[in-house]
Amino acid sequence: MSIDPKGSLAFYSNLFGWTSQAFGDEGYVMFVSPQGPLGGVTETTPEAKAMGATSFWMAHIEVADVESAVAKVTAGGGSVVHRENVPTVGDFAVIRDPQSAVISVFKPATSMKPHDPARAGEFCWAELYTTDAPKALAFFSDLVGWTQIQKLPIPPLGDYYIFGSGAVGKGGMMNLPPGAQTPDGRAVPPSWMFYVRVADLDASLERATTLGSTVINGPLSMPGGQRVVQMIDPFGAAFAMASMPVSPNG
Secondary structure, three states, X not given: OEOOHXXXXXXXXXXXXXEEEEEOOOOEEEEEEOOEEEEEEOEOOHHHHHOOOOOOOOOEEEOOOHHHHHHHHHHOOOEEEEEXXXXXXXXXXXXXXXOOXXXXXXXXXXXXXXXXXXXXXXXXXXXXXXXXXXHHHHHHHHHHOOEEEEEEEEOOOEEEEEEXXXXXXXXXXXXXXXXXXXXXOOEOOOEEEEEEEOOOHHHHHHHHHHXXXXXXXXXXXXXXXXXXXXXXXOOOOEEEEEOOOOOOOO
C-alpha cells in the first residue's frame, strides 16, 4: 500500500530487479520475480490513511477457510478490518491481532506455487514487533498453526521467538523496544516487517540509499552468518534485506 504507487513500483523494481504486471483495471500492479508474482502495489486506502498509515507492506497468510479463520480471530481477541471475496483472485480478510498489528488471511481462488525463499529477490522472513510476543505467538498458533521453533535471548531487548511450520522457520516475534519511534518521531505501533533476499547486501544497501531510502537498523550480523539491514523506503514503508543463506561448510 503506497501513497505513491508509481514511485514505489519504480523503487522496488530498480532495487530488486522485479518486473511488473498489471492486474485488472483497479490500478493494482503485481511485482514479479523469476519465480512468478510475489506481491503488488496499489494506493493506500482512505481507511488506512484515517488510521495514520502512509505506505506499508502487508502479507497475506494462506488459510484453508477464511470464515473459520475470521471466527478464530474474533474469539482470540482480534478484529476484522476489511473482508472481501475477489472473483478469480480469492477470499481474504484484513485482520488486527490482539496487540493491534495488521495482516491478512487469504484463500486463493486457484492454487499458488510456493517460491523458494533462498533465491535472491524473494521474500524470506517475516518479523512481528509487538507488545506481548508470547501472546501474539499463541494467537497465530491457534489461527494458522505456527509453532515456536526457538527462543533466543537478545539482551537488553528480551526474547526473540522464531516461529514456523514444523522445523521450517518463517519468521520471528519480539517485543518493541521501550520508546521505539518512527523517523518522524511517532511511537512505533505493533507491526510486521518483511525481508527480501539479496545477492550482495552491501551493493543493495548502496543502491537503496541512492534511490532515496534510509537505514533504521544495521547492517547487522545474525547467528548463522547472514547479514541484514532494515530500512524505510522513500514513501514511508519499512522493509528489510537479508544476505544469501550461508552454507553449512561456509
